[in-house]
Amino acid sequence: MSAELSLQLIDTHAGGDVSRIVVGGIDPLPGTTVRQQMEYLRDDADGLRKLLLNEPYGIPEMSVDLIVPATHPEARMGYIIMEVMGYPIYSGSNTICTATALLESGMIPKQEGRQNFVLESPAGLVNIEARVENGVVEAITCEGLPTYIDTYRNRIQVPSIGEVTYSIAYSGGFYALVDATELGFALTRDEERRLARCAHAIVEALQIRGGFSHYTLGDVGPLPFLHFMGPVEQVAEGFYRSRSATYVHENVICRSTTGTGTSARLALMHHEGLVQPGDRLETVSLRDSGFIGELTRARRDGNHDVVDNTITGKAHVLARSDIIINRDDPMVNCDGLHHILTSRHRTVD
The missing domain is CATH 3.10.310.10 (Diaminopimelate Epimerase; Chain A, domain 1)
Structure with a gap:
């Protein structure tokens, strides 16, 4: 038996900006709010951001959004935004992509017509209105920050x-x-x-x-x-x-x-x-x-x-995939990452 470490992703884009939505493979993070969980990632587990925005897995032009359980009772889910410049507390394009990925994956069930729900960002609660036509998310309207x-x-x-x-x-x-x-x-x-x-x-x-x-x-x-x-x-x-x-x-x-x-x-x-x-x-x-x-x-x-x-704006789903983290690959650096990865085991021939 050997440990296989992987991340489950939904790649999306809104207006051409690619956002990689991490929907699985990360253990629960410490913190009583999404903001505190973001600060933990930033200070103690920045390896996730670096892994997915650098070679061989990504490029700096992309963004990464980690789905986490909401800590506020009004929110359906939480998300943490990661970019090459660090950890912005809010982003419109990332919010549009995250909301679309949650709906298209079924993590938040789609409803035909207009539906409203709340997400929890590091900046706080964000009201979302989704427009769904013939089962497709055609538009997301999200609150910008004051x-x-x-x-x-x-x-x-x-x-x-x-x-x-x-x-x-x-x-x-x-x-x-x-x-x-x-x-x-x-x-x-x-x-x-x-x-x-x-x-x-x-x-x-x-x-x-x-x-x-x-x-x-x-x-x-x-x-x-x-x-x-x-x-x-x-x-x-x-x-x-x-x-x-x-x-x-x-x-x-x-x-x-x-x-x-x-x-x-x-x-x-x-x-x-x-x-x-x-x-x-x-x-x-x-x-x-x-x-x-x-x-x-x-x-x-x-x-x-x-x-x-x-x-x-409108986001499009590009791919649903598992990224395998090859710890023996000399181009892969798991520093600041291995302690938050969920281990799954498989039999190796």
């Missing part, structure tokens, strides 16, 4: 680029928002590498300038993201569209526009008086995929103007 503008149209000198005007929003992470046209971009597919290099230079300059602090969460780490904003066109009354591109890591422009990037853009448009509650914005990626954000409420929270919002 979003606000921290900095409006500041300027910074960036090496090799020059002076850049930027705004900063918080929507689950801090985002630099820059006008793509001012930097000479039309936001087309052939610009992807240049966009990534430009964004990296701006983000590095902003990180050197100093960190940003959330007004209730405090220090949430250095600014990681940048959202390129294209011109806005009005499609219909209260409905707008804009080409967009989101930078998340060195050399990586997301294939989708990202849910949190869309939330950040909505907050900026509201700050500028361009949208009001009930208005919607469709962000369109370099690959012509899109998410639709809706501004559901604007309110005052202490000294900050905050917008509540939802993000709607």
Whole structure:
């Protein structure tokens, strides 16, 4: 007898962003909330994230979502988000993919028409509305985090680029928002590498300038993201569209526009008086995929103007698979992983 270690996965994508949903193979994690379980993974079991986002099993452009039991009585399931930059407490595209995988796998039974349920993210409870047509999940609408503008149209000198005007929003992470046209971009597919290099230079300059602090969460780490904003066109009354591109890591422009990037853009448009509650914005990626954000409420929270919002998108299931963890493979590093893997045994001939 020998131990076989494996993970059960459902690979999905929303707008081109691939999310690997881990549905089996991991032992229960310590922690009385999903946030505490995320912190345990981050501090004591980061090997799972590294294994699935690095060779030979994955690439840094993907995301990983671990399904865990919910700790809150209102939630059906919990999930922990892992990306190359670490452990974001929330992500719109990952939430859309996770909700779709739970429904398509039967872990949450599908109901024809519209159904509502609650998931527990590290950021807290997330209300989900799924639209199911002929047994297929056609759309997921999820709550974005309360979003606000921290900095409006500041300027910074960036090496090799020059002076850049930027705004900063918080929507689950801090985002630099820059006008793509001012930097000479039309936001087309052939610009992807240049966009990534430009964004990296701006983000590095902003990180050197100093960190940003959330007004209730405090220090949430250095600014990681940048959202390129294209011109806005009005499609219909209260409905707008804009080409967009989101930078998340060195050399990586997301294939989708990202849910949190869309939330950040909505907050900026509201700050500028361009949208009001009930208005919607469709962000369109370099690959012509899109998410639709809706501004559901604007309110005052202490000294900050905050917008509540939802993000709607569709995810597709790519594969259902078992990944075998070959501990004898010199390319596989199980440090920070082996102690949370579920062992199953099989007879070896």
